[in-house]
Amino acid sequence: MANYKLIVILGPTASGKTDLSIKLAKKFNGEVISADSRQVYKGMDVGTGKVTKKEMKGVPHYLLDVANPKKIFTVVQYQKLALTAIKKIQKKNKIPFLVGGTGFYIQSIVDGAVIPEVKPDWKLRKRLEKKPVEELFEMLEKLDNRRALIIDKNNPRRLIRALEIVLSTKQPVPAVFQNKPNFDVLTLGINKTKEDLVELIGKRLLRRLNNGMIEEVKKLHKSGVSWKRLEEFGLEYRFVAQYLQNKITYQEMADKIQKESEHYAKRQMTWFKRDKKTHWIKNYTEAKKLVENFL
RNA sequence: GCCUGGAUAGCUCAGGUAGUUAGAGCACAGCUCUGAAAAAGCUGGGGUGGCCAGUGCAAGUCUGGCUCCAGGCA
Numbered sequence: 397m398a399n400y401k402l403i404v405i406l407g408p409t410a411s412g413k414t415d416l417s418i419k420l421a422k423k424f425n426g427e428v429i430s431a432d433s434r435q436v437y438k439g440m441d442v443g444t445g446k447v448t449k450k451e452m453k454g455v456p457h458y459l460l461d462v463a464n465p466k467k468i469f470t471v472v473q474y475q476k477l478a479l480t481a482i483k484k485i486q487k488k489n490k491i492p493f494l495v496g497g498t499g500f501y502i503q504s505i506v507d508g509a510v511i512p513e514v515k516p517d518w519k520l521r522k523r524l525e526k527k528p529v530e531e532l533f534e535m536l537e538k539l540d541n542r543r544a545l546i547i548d549k550n551n552p553r554r555l556i557r558a559l560e561i562v563l564s565t566k567q568p569v570p571a572v573f574q575n576k577p578n579f580d581v582l583t584l585g586i587n588k589t590k591e592d593l594v595e596l597i598g599k600r601l602l603r604r605l606n607n608g609m610i611e612e613v614k615k616l617h618k619s620g621v622s623w624k625r626l627e628e629f630g631l632e633y634r635f636v637a638q639y640l641q642n643k644i645t646y647q648e649m650a651d652k653i654q655k656e657s658e659h660y661a662k663r664q665m666t667w668f669k670r671d672k673k674t675h676w677i678k679n680y681t682e683a684k685k686l687v688e689n690f691l
Numbered sequence: 692g693c694c695u696g697g698a699u700a701g702c703u704c705a706g707g708u709a710g711u712u713a714g715a716g717c718a719c720a721g722c723u724c725u726g727a728a729a730a731a732g733c734u735g736g737g738g739u740g741g742c743c744a745g746u747g748c749a750a751g752u753c754u755g756g757c758u759c760c761a762g763g764c765a
Contacts (some may be wrong), residue, residue: 409729418715434729444729467697472726507715509725516726548723572725630729655718660729666722 403687404502404666405495407586408661414447416586417495421455428452429478430459431484431496431505434629436474437465442609443632445600459486461682462581465625470513475504478575488665491691499667506581510573514561520681524556528660535559540568583691584670584683587676597657601650610636621685631656631683640654642666 398432403426405417417428430436434444438461446460458481478494482505484680485492494505503509524532532555537544539562561569586597613626613636626637632653639649668674677683 433727433730468727470726471728475726498728500724504725507725511726514726521727548732551724553727553731554724557726569725574725626729628730633729656729662721663729667724667728 401491401691402482402505402581403491403493404581404583405493406497406583408588408593408664409497409657410593410600411586411588413495413497413586416683417493417681418453420562420687421493422453423684424491424691426491426493428458428493428495429481430457431494431501432497433498433501435460436463436469438463438626439465439619442604442607442612465616466625470516471500471504474501478505479514499664501676506561508575508577510575512561512570514564517560517564520560521556524559525552531557531558533621543569555626564632582686583674584669584686585674587678593661594658601653604632608615613640615636623679624661631660
């Protein structure tokens with residue numbers, strides 16, 4: 397059986413993934429699966445830069461608005477839903493374009509990571525969160541020496557998840573295991589200089605502020621999404637929420653969104669650079685050529 | 692003009708009684724990641740200590756002068 401083809405389009409925030417993907421999808425008979433950990437939530441539109449119906453230009457999009465922002469959506473749910481969407485697209489003899497900036501989500505599809513079947517236990521997590529990291533690390537060391545050896549011992553999230561698995565299964569954390577799907581993957585990365593990105597982020601921020609981003613956050617809060625939860629989303633949601641609670645001024649809010657977005661872009665690039673197979677492109681023409689050769 | 696406070700990393704500031712290679716937060720640079728990933732963490736480079744002189748074995752730290760800044764009094 398011939399392998400199915402999958403085209404991945406990634407890049408740092410504000411690099412222009414949406415525009416490029418719609419152009420390419422239109423040209424090559426494709427449909428888009430979003431790989432964005434914030435666009436999955438309903439009601440988070442302006443702040444996440446979610447494509448509008450009009451911008452889609454008739455190209456079907458998947459994995460947008462699939463979750464309630466009051467609840468936490470995770471990579472495992474993403475993996476299942478995205479794989480289903482990809483199959484559906486393939487069945488229609490169309491080309492799936494996996495598009496987004498959440499490297500972890502993209503990796504879960506492309507590398508097919510098998511994540512231990514232990515659901516998040518929020519009560520346990522809450523309890524463990526109260527303990528200092530040193531103590532968490534000691535606990536893990538006793539229960540699973542192998543995992544303790546390689547884990548980031550300052551990172552409570554990682555420690556708590558490891559403990560969650562061990563305590564639930566009474567077994568050590570299983571070794572990393574991958575079940576690679578049969579995709580032929582072409583990965584395109586949008587290449588931007590730091591200077592360009594800073595400018596793009598700044599312009600986009602102004603646009604979002606003028607397009608009702610503050611109202612959007614107010615509305616989310618009114619509909620029952622707690623400030624704490626909103627702050628957890630990071631970037632625009634975190635700082636607009638802080639502003640609305642009078643924790644920071646308007647100017648501080650804008651400055652922080654800008655700065656943190658720049659940092660975020662950097663973190664994304666750190667992640668993306670690890671995959672040496674990514675083709676870094678500058679424009680639509682370069683992308684088009686690569687896709688033509690690939691298909 | 693006088694009084695007071697200040698002048699230390701790109702920025703905001705810590706640095707009893709003078710004593711090995713002057714610190715923090717932020718910024719900057721680099722990185723980690725396998726069920727919260729726009730999250731959560733880690734590492735690193737940086738300073739002729741406003742300037743000049745003096746005292747001391749030793750001065751960011753004491754003394755004097757000068758320059759600048761903030762507030763107050765005139």
